[in-house]
Amino acid sequence: MAQNLEIDNIDREIISILINDAKTPYSEIAKRIYVSGGTVHGRMRKLEHMGIVKGFTLVIDTAKLGYDLTAYLGIYLTRGSVYATVIKELEAIPQVLEAHYTTGVYSVFVKVLCRNTQDLRDVLNDRIQAIEGIQRTETILSLEESIKRPISFDIK
Secondary structure (H helix, E strand, O other), rough: OOOOOOOOOHHHHHHHHHHOOOOHHHHHHHHHOOOOHHHHHHHHHHHHHHOOOOOOOOOOOOHOOOOOOOEEEEEEOHHHHHHHHHHHHHHHHOEEEEEEEEOOOOOOOEEEEEEOHHHHHHHHHHHHHOOOOOOEEEEEEOOOOOOOOOOOOOOO
């Protein structure tokens, strides 16, 4: 049975506030949108149950922890049928932050975070390129992250 994913303006306002600052207490949200704290709590439970809200994330300055190199890998697979196996192997590599099944030139596009170029080289040579089903990779180094923001949730 299809789940009803209808949300109203109160839900949208709650989401909008939490997108901008996930640490905002429910009591503060309630004051800002003129509802009770229990309403905010109940709405959040509903949004989680519906799968709209999937969790909360801590944002860390990884460069300050010694991870200075972000790279994107275009991965060519030997054939499409190895995708699930390759993804499972990629998932086991801590430096792999994201993987996307794509159209176009690459079969998979991956974001990796490494300490430095030697770390990237080790991850590429010893882990990623050793995965059966990966034909070859192309690496793109990120020189600077210029824009990073959550989706703007328009409540209108």
